[in-house]
Amino acid sequence: TRSSRPQRLLSVVKKRAAHGDPQSVISAIDYFCRHNEWAMNVGDEKGCILDSVVSELNPERVLELGTYCGYSTIRIARILPPGARLITLEFNPDYAAIARQVIAWAGLEDKVQLVEGASEDWIPRIKEHFGIETFDFVFLDHWKDRYLPDTKLMEECGLLRKGTVLLADNVICPGVPDYLQYVRSSPSYESYYFKSHLEYTQAEDGLEKSVFLG
Ligand SMILES: Nc1ncnc2c1ncn2CCOCCNC(=O)c1cc(-c2ccc(F)cc2)cc(O)c1O
Numbered sequence: 094t095r096s097s098r099p100q101r102l103l104s105v106v107k108k109r110a111a112h113g114d115p116q117s118v119i120s121a122i123d124y125f126c127r128h129n130e131w132a133m134n135v136g137d138e139k140g141c142i143l144d145s146v147v148s149e150l151n152p153e154r155v156l157e158l159g160t161y162c163g164y165s166t167i168r169i170a171r172i173l174p175p176g177a178r179l180i181t182l183e184f185n186p187d188y189a190a191i192a193r194q195v196i197a198w199a200g201l202e203d204k205v206q207l208v209e210g211a212s213e214d215w216i217p218r219i220k221e222h223f224g225i226e227t228f229d230f231v232f233l234d235h236w237k238d239r240y241l242p243d244t245k246l247m248e249e250c251g252l253l254r255k256g257t258v259l260l261a262d263n264v265i266c267p268g269v270p271d272y273l274q275y276v277r278s279s280p281s282y283e284s285y286y287f288k289s290h291l292e293y294t295q296a297e298d299g300l301e302k303s304v305f306l307g
């Protein structure tokens with residue numbers, strides 16, 4: 094049967110990117126998705142905004158919701174300080190299997206822990222399972238109707254501290270209206286919208302950066 098889109102992405106990475114070179118993996122994926130076949134990676138334009146938010150924060154403990162093929166996982170992991178750790182949750186086992194190989198090809202497996210399962214099942218177990226108190230940075234890029242309930246769940250589970258930064262992808266396209274309304278009106282968050290475009294297209298999209306105030 095025909096290969097899957099994630100399988101085609103992995104084969105492009107193995108053919109075009111240098112093993113152990115995260116930037117070449119990022120460039121190979123972006124070239125393929127722009128010129129051959131669109132895929133739902135955060136992409137190069139929003140990816141540069143992601144890079145700037147992460148490098149300004151220098152987070153030690155990072156959570157990513159929604160791994161897909163690991164594109165944003167390696168964008169984040171490649172600029173983390175030594176000793177920093179990224180936990181990424183992926184629901185789809187086929188995506189997870191591809192993401193593990195993409196992360197390994199980039200040589201970043203020591204900084205990344207990929208966990209398979211639904212965010213709502215894993216978020217309440219992160220503290221005791223990973224021995225983590227709170228996260229410094231959370232990247233939301235999973236089911237758009239899970240952004241809000243999972244943010245409230247992270248609050249309830251004490252995974253956020255004063256200053257924790259949430260960065261949400263796709264706040265315009267596909268859109269997360271309930272999440273946006275919450276972080277922009279809640280006194281517990283200071284929010285900022287980075288206007289950009291949907292990956293590899295000219296459609297509007299953007300990232301919402303929200304600082305938890307405790
Ligand atoms: N751990 C977990 N717990 C729960 N659920 C989980 C999970 N891990 C994964 N999932 C499942 C969902 O994963 C993928 C979510 N991402 C998107 O759907 C997405 C869609 C578009 C898009 C598509 C079509 C258009 F026309 C225009 C835009 C663009 C994007 O940038 C997107 O990120």
Ligand SMILES: [Mg+2]
Nearest residue numbers: 135234262263
């Ligand atoms: Mg996305």
